[in-house]
Amino acid sequence: MRIAFMGTPDFAVPTLDALAAAGHDVAAVYSQPPRPAGRGKALLASPVHKQAKRLGIEVRTPASLRDAETQAAFAALDLDVAVVAAYGLILPAPILEAPRHGCLNVHASILPRWRGAAPVQRAILAGDETTGVTIMEMERGLDTGSTYALRETAIDGKSAGELTEELAAIGAALMAQVLDALPGLTPTPQPDAGVTYAAKIEKSEARLDFTRSAVDVERRIRAFNPMPGAFFEYGGERIKILAASVLPGEGPGPAARGSGPRLSPGNVIDETLTIACGEGAIAPSLVQRAGRGVMTPSELLRGFAIPAGARLG
CATH class of the missing domain: 3.40.50.170 (Formyl transferase, N-terminal domain)
Structure with a gap:
């Protein structure tokens, strides 16, 4: 034809x-x-x-x-x-x-x-x-x-x-x-x-809102990978999350894991960058700083400290 x-x-x-x-x-x-x-x-x-x-x-x-x-x-x-x-x-x-x-x-x-x-x-x-x-x-x-x-x-x-x-x-x-x-x-x-x-994806949608459930946050991470890239900000830097897993449970933070104080959505729970959400938590597995390559959370944290208890925005 x-x-x-x-x-x-x-x-x-x-x-x-x-x-x-x-x-x-x-x-x-x-x-x-x-x-x-x-x-x-x-x-x-x-x-x-x-x-x-x-x-x-x-x-x-x-x-x-x-x-x-x-x-x-x-x-x-x-x-x-x-x-x-x-x-x-x-x-x-x-x-x-x-x-x-x-x-x-x-x-x-x-x-x-x-x-x-x-x-x-x-x-x-x-x-x-x-x-x-x-x-x-x-x-x-x-x-x-x-x-x-x-x-x-x-x-x-x-x-x-x-x-x-x-x-x-x-x-x-x-x-x-x-x-x-x-x-x-x-x-x-x-x-x-x-x-x-x-509807067309707006760049503003890519900023992660941790008051949402962990399931919803993880979907956003997948939906915006590779573009525009789901992200949070901390210490004046924008950090993209490219992949994550869901830790289910009721309420935010460590309540999903059965120990420790309840933290607000957006708080870092531990030294592996687990993040409290409105319901459950997410555990990032691939992240990226601006101008840097894709890395694991442990690689990120070796050069960019995000301590447990930090609030991500």
Whole structure:
């Protein structure tokens, strides 16, 4: 099939690779424009942009798809279908209507649950046991199109980074199957029941609130790993927690462990950086100081003292 691929981050790269491996005619790749990055603010091409170049495919990076010239250039590709995976730009009606079989999207949830920008993170935050990938027909609504295929997977304590990588591989394989079956497939309208929206993650959400339960805090740690990184502040420094386990129990602090005085949420319980929460406690296993590499709590504490009883904010 003659295809345009539209994607930007690492999540989209496996789908592009799958299209190329299947022998489809990828006429062009659309990706968001290179952005300033690093201390020197040099322009950095997206992961999809880089991979398309390696594959020898033309890359187009319009800042918008709303102008007539860009839309005419897209229509001139004479496409069977456009495949979209985390592109990041709104597709106006002339773009949606140009390919003969429309625009198909790789969406990282089981629709209609978690329509929107951050389905992986919101599924973890909500404590969902499963998530997955849906291949959907795009229309002007926010992830409201009819669905061609879906596949579930267990969340099972994974971080957002781990889960995104898994879903990217699932989505690539599922999209390849759908394209092999076109145009004989008939999409299924999404049900009206069960709709939820995955709002964009705000950086302010990453500051850990230890008045929440340990279960909730641990979910936030996983949901915000790797970005933006769940953190607390102590001694004028921001410390990220990248992984932690839950110590269950009633009430904050050592009450969860059956000994010692009750401490307030946010207090450090012991010399291993166990932290009291509104209910139970968390035991970090991977942490990171600003500008430093990932380390264990014991490695952190050797160079940055956080004594038992300290209050984290």
